[in-house]
Amino acid sequence: MFKMEKNTPIKPVETQQKQLYHIKVNINGVDYEHDVEARLLLVHYIRDVVGLTGTHIGCDTSNCGACTVIFNGKSVKSCTMFAVQANGAKILTIEGLSKNGELHPIQRAFWENHALQCGYCTPGFIMQAYWLLKENPNPKEEEIRKGISGNLCRCTGYQNIVKAIMQAAKELRSK
Amino acid sequence: MAVTAIFGARVKRKEDPRLITGKGTYVADITPLGCLYVAFLRSPHAHARIKSINASKALSMKGVIAVYVGQDIKGKLNPVPTGWPIATDPPIKIPKYYPLPLDKVRFQGEPVAAVVAENYYIARDALDAIEVEYEPLPTVVNQEEAVKESAPLLYDDIPNNTSFVWELKGGDVDSAFKEADLIIEKRMVNHRLQPTPMESRAVVAQYNSATNELTMWITTQAPHIHRLLISGILNMPENKIRVIAPDVGGGFGSKIPTYGVDALVAFIAKELKRPVKFVEDRRENYLATAHGRDHIQYVQLAAKKDGRILGLKVTSYANLGAYLSTAAPGVPTYLFGLMLSGAYKIKAVNCKVYGVLTNTAPVDAYRGAGRPEATYLVERMVDILAQRLKMDPAELRKINFIKHDEFPYVVCTGIQYDSGNYERTLEKALQLVEYKKMRGEQAKARAEGKLIGIGISSYVEICGLGPSRAVRGTGFSLGLYESATVRVHPSGKVTVYTGTSPHGQGEETAFAQIVAEEFGISIDDVEVVHGDTAMIPWGMGTYGSRTVPVGGGAIAIAAKKIIEKAKKIAANMLEVKEEDLAFEKGRFYVKGAPSRGVSFQEVALASYQGEQLPAGMEPGLEATTFYDPENFTFPFGTHVCVVEIDKDTGQINILKYVAVDDCGRQINPMIVEGQVHGGIAQGLAQAIWEEAVYDNSGNLITATLQDYAMPTAMEIPSFITDSTVTPSPHNPLGVKGVGETGTIASTPALVNAVVDALSHMGIDHIDIPLKPERIWKLLKNR
Incomplete structure (x- = not known):
């Protein structure tokens, strides 16, 4: 589904115990630089190192999509990548979606259509919908259902999520 | 108002x-300064004696702070109590459930050692460095096997692995069966499920040694109950513990119980005087967080030729897992047996439930908790009766319904249904699905060799738990x-x-x-x-x-x-x-x-x-x-499902799903609909896809989301929902509750539709889940 755009060279940092790698990542328009272990998952980097906890973890097999972020313009499950792979990347997370305090049309549509209950899967769904609508601004219901089938929700039965994405699509097209 | x-x-x-x-705050988002991380070494065996544990290598690793095993907590932590020790004769046998086992493990995934480290990765590394010598023991995972004399025992002092035998005698069942023109017998399996809230369980504990105050952030549905039970396990005053449930990412019952590891994490925070955090991964959630359902039921239904149902005899073997979880004894007994009269006037119901311990994860409440198991059984039997009598299943339901002018109505199991109008929800659902027209289309399709089925499920459930006097009478430890x-x-x-x-x-x-x-x-x-x-x-x-x-x-x-x-x-x-x-x-x-x-x-x-x-x-x-409410509430409704079965693959295609629910007055209809949607999806999931499977050695082979078939937006259809409003007469708002209705109604609606599609082949029951393979095999053998 996703291919690395470019391989920015990574510089090893010598420490006492483990080899760390120096990475630079832009998340939601902010530049971050950290020394990280090679095995650190991107989702743990985003949550525990950068401190953006809106991206969630719901499984350990890349099935649930709670950790979905936009990575160089493409939707990615951030539990399937290492932080070092994000060196030089531009990442958008749920925290970066609303601009100047104004909700993104997808966020608003989720609110208006009761497309969330416990909210745990919601950031992943919203980010996936963001990518989906960029790829296909005028999706049919079936295409939406297929497009979000990599994300799991236990509360809503999906009906209102589909409805919300339909509404957001319409609104984004009219912009 | x-x-x-x-x-x-x-x-x-x-x-x-x-x-x-x-900007929500879930437990996993909370990391106090100086926080340590706990990871659990879990047993690969379902039943084994722990001969030795050697953690010295793990302890020598940089960043590892401590390792705790069962012997370290001996005498310091009390066993996890069950909150619902039901009243039975002889009395319920409650096994000792320690946060870490002292001598034996009894299910796969039971924690054996806790590693505390500076970060999550180091803690995980250290798990691999711990050496445990096990002596594997014979295993039993199935409840019908577990009660046999020849079965291995989980506990020396619990014969036949039977924690309790619970009985309910409502009405004169012998005379009801004597009067009967026909008696239908069935064995039904209501299989085990993994609740799967999208947020797994997590605990953060912080202790102030100067004030002796403990603060815990827990993914819980019941913070005060957690606090009370944890105070008992820790021997710590209840008023020195603060439990906080911040945003919680779904529970579906699995976050009601107090788990041993919750208390253990608090114990470690006290011992080390540093904040401690534990976050389950999904595999741990599947292995060790409570499962749901898992009944094997033997049912006899007595009826007259004109369709009147006279009586019901049920013997159920409820798999409770290896320990009694917080609400475990009450779920397959009271919450099941009391609802066996369904929406119908049945003279007599007898129910006997064996509460059985096996080498599996503990079983507790899961959305609906006992009531889906009862409703599935009743609604299936009603359809089998209709099939046997060649009656329309909607008509048969009408004949047996408690009528709208008969409320409040005391059913033979002894509870008083507060209010209802079952005919109205049924009529409305039939209209919405265009029942007559659908029956016509079904006949036409059948003539063309297509398999179309229509399934009805009219449920009533017991909600608004509950009047303290009544629930205390069942053995529940507190009022509700x-x-x-x-x-x-x-x-x-x-x-x-x-x-x-x-x-x-x-x-x-x-x-x-x-x-x-x-x-x-x-x-x-x-x-x-x-x-x-x-x-x-x-x-x-x-x-x-x-x-x-x-x-x-x-x-x-x-x-x-x-x-x-x-x-x-x-x-x-x-x-x-x-x-x-x-x-x-x-x-x-x-x-x-x-x-x-x-x-x-x-x-x-x-x-x-x-x-x-x-x-x-x-x-x-x-x-x-x-x-303290004076009675429970009794929401009700009718769901109708129309399916087509692909003859070549056994795949079920849901053509239409209609739900008409009555939860009394609605505060926010948008939220009501959302609850119904999600509930239906979960009930359909049980009917078709989801199943927790243990092999005979007690390995959970559905321990990841890769293997446990939770449906996506591709599988779940859109639903047509509607409602009627019959206020509850006894609570201040006239409301009844709607959190579980969809789950209760939808499993039988779907199964009734599938069986209806195959009824002309002489099929009257298929055990769930109705995976394509199961249907395909059935069709192949006809």
Whole structure:
């Protein structure tokens, strides 16, 4: 589904115990630089190192999509990548979606259509919908259902999520 | 109640702005400074004696702070108690459930050692360095096998692995069966499920050794119950423990129980005097967090030729897993047996339940908890009877329904259904699905060799748990009242503190609607606080569709108390008699002189200023209520499902799904629909896809989301939902609860549709889940 755009060279940092790698990542328009272990998952980097906890973890097999972020313009499950792979990347997370305090049309549509209950899967769904609508601004219901089938929700039965994405699509097209 | 259209309005949820922007706070998001991480080494065996544990290599690793095993907690931590030791004769046998086992492991995934390290990765590394020598023991995972004399015993002092035998005798079942023209016998399996809230369980504990205060953030549906049980396990005063449930990412019952590891994490925080954090991964969640259902039922139904159902005999083997989880004994007994009369006038029901211990994860409440197991059984048997008598299943239901003018109605199991109109939901559902037309299409399709089926499920469930006297009679350790404090601040803004613990159901909005309606103010002026034992009155939590009927009831009563006091203050301010005042749209005014009045906000301010209060009245404007309902509530409805089965693959295609539910008065119909949608999806999931599977050695082979078939948006169809409103006559709001209805109704609706599609082949029952393979094999052999 996703291919690395470019391989920015990574510089090893010598420490006492483990080899760390120096990475630079832009998340939601902010530049971050950290020394990280090679095995650190991107989702743990985003949550525990950068401190953006809106991206969630719901499984350990890349099935649930709670950790979905936009990575160089493409939707990615951030539990399937290492932080070092994000060196030089531009990442958008749920925290970066609303601009100047104004909700993104997808966020608003989720609110208006009761497309969330416990909210745990919601950031992943919203980010996936963001990518989906960029790829296909005028999706049919079936295409939406297929497009979000990599994300799991236990509360809503999906009906209102589909409805919300339909509404957001319409609104984004009219912009 | 004043009509300002806040109560009953489709108001957008107050909790959503934080959740759609990534600003919610779940337990895993909380990391106090200096926090350590716990990882658990879990048993690969389902049943084994622990001969030795060597953690020295792990302890020598850089960043590893400590390792705890069973022997380290011996004498320091008490066993995890069960909260619902049901009353049986002979008495229930409760195995000792220690946070870490002292000698034996009894299910795969049971924690054996806890590693504490500077970070999560190091803790995980250290697990691999711990050496455990096990002596594997014979394993039993199936409850019917476990009760046999030849079965291996989990506990030397619990013969036949049977924790209890529970019996319910309602009516004279012998005479009912004597009167019968026909008796139908069936064995039904209601298989085991993994609840799968999208957020797995997590605990953070922080201890202050100077004040002896322990703060715990837990993914819980019942913070006060957690606090009470943990205080018992830790031998620590309850009032020194603060339990906080921040945003909780779904529970579906699996976050009601108190788990041993919760107390263990707190113990470690106390021992090490540093904050400690544990977050389950999904595999751990599947291995060790409570599962649901898992009954094997033997059913006999007695009926007359004209379709009247006379009696029901049920023997159920309930798999409880290796230990008794918090609510485990009550779920397959009371919450199951009491509902076996369904929506029908049945003279007699006898039910016998064997509570069986096996080498599997503990089983506890899962959305519906006992009631789906009862409804599935009843609704399947009704359809089998219709098939046997060649009657229309809708007509057969009508013949047996408790009629709308017969409520309140005491069913033979001894409980009193509060109100209902079962005929109306059935009629409405049949209209919406275009039943007659559908039957015609089905016949046409059948002639063309297509397999189309229509399935009906008319359910009633017991909710609003519950009147304390009644639940104490079942052995539940506490009453099931609910508490609320409503505090009006000097500015007239309001904070509501509820003892319930919503985790997705939307009560921050629904409760604000109740209060806004009572006070005639905007819901933006009402904040709802829940889930923090340091802030809320002692409350029982969220489960059993009790939050609105019981918790909402408490809020409504507290709000009324405030209005009573505010009216006295207003009368004093206006120098009129109280009875001369009216209250409308947030304003007290003199009847006949509406221009003379004071606003709710002015009264609020006056209540804190004091000088305008009637003589002898205390200042302030707040009220606390502990509301103990006089009865349970009984939501009901009819769901109809239409399916087509692909002959070549056995695949089920849902063509139409109609749900008509009656949960009494609705505070927010948008939220009601959402609950119904999600509930239906979960019930369909059980009917077709999801199944927790253990092999004979006790390996959970569905321990990841790769293997456990939770449906996606591709599998779940859109639903047509509608409702009727039959208020509950006995609670302050007339509400009944809607959290579990969809799950209860949809499993039998789907299965009835599939069996209906195959009925002309002589098929009258297929055990769930109806995976394509199972249907395909069945078709192949015909």
